[in-house]
Amino acid sequence: MNSKKMLAESLEKLLMKKNLDDIPVSEIVVGTSLSRKTFYRHFRDKYDLASWYFAQFYEASFGRITTGLTWEEALLHYLDIYQEKYIVLKNAYASRDVNGLRAYDISVTKKTYEKYLTIKGADINSETMRFAIDIASCGGTDMVIKWLLSGMKMEKGKLVCLLKQTLPNDILKYID
Template sequence: MNSKQIFAESLEALLKKKNLDDIQVCEIVAGTHLSRRTFYRHFDDKYDLAGWYFAQFFEKSFGSITNGASWEDALSSYLSLYKDKVAILKNAYESHDVNGLRNIDIAFTKKTYETYLLQNGADTQSEIMQFAIDIASRGGTDMVIEWLMGGMKIEKEKLISLLKQTLPPVILRYLDK
């Protein structure tokens, strides 16, 4: 296991108990056999580590649409991971820092949509497409966070269906190809 993964495991253990904003880098380091210097060799701060940690499962789930997975399968995989990591993610999403997980999630989602749409021939630089990508990224992320924080009261399949039905049409037409 590499140093980044070791720090991520320490962060995950801490996130089971407390909010990301309340975790100190010294606590993350204390949960490992590594040094503070090693931490800062890999990460700028705890939010950078949280972003790296989140990217590890984001790319394998929703990010897989850029590697040929269907939108529904990728989102289903993503939401399944959310269910598995519910306590950790709740504490990460409660962060009010500008570098918190919500903004990281939106940025990853936006990049994924841009990559996917570009691969499928969309003009991702047009004003309407950029606006649609922003709506899909922000709205979808916020609805998934609300689903997570609210106790996942609707079935995962229903959430997937609702999210797809409400995507901007300029994006939706590229998902059904």
């Protein structure tokens, strides 16, 4: 197993017990056979590691709207992973740090929408489309986080339906 995966597994185990803000890098490293120096060779800090961890399943789920999954299929797969990793993600998103997972999630969602819409032929550089992408990225991410932190009480299919219905029309017209 490579060093990044070892560090991510250690972080995941720690996130089963506590908030990301409360986990020092030294504790992440202790859970591996690696050194602190190796940690910093791969990651700037624990938030960078958390983002890398998140990216591994993001790309395999919602990120796949750019490679053939429908928007709904990709989002449902994404929410399946949220249910599977509920405690870990709840503790990661509980971070109050500006570099926390929420900021990364919004950023990667924005890039995914940009790529998807470009593939679909949209002009992603117009002021209106830039604004629509920001709304979809920030609003969608925040609603999924809210769903997670509130205990995922709403049925996934309903959440997907509501998120799609409230997408800006400039984006919705490109969603299959």
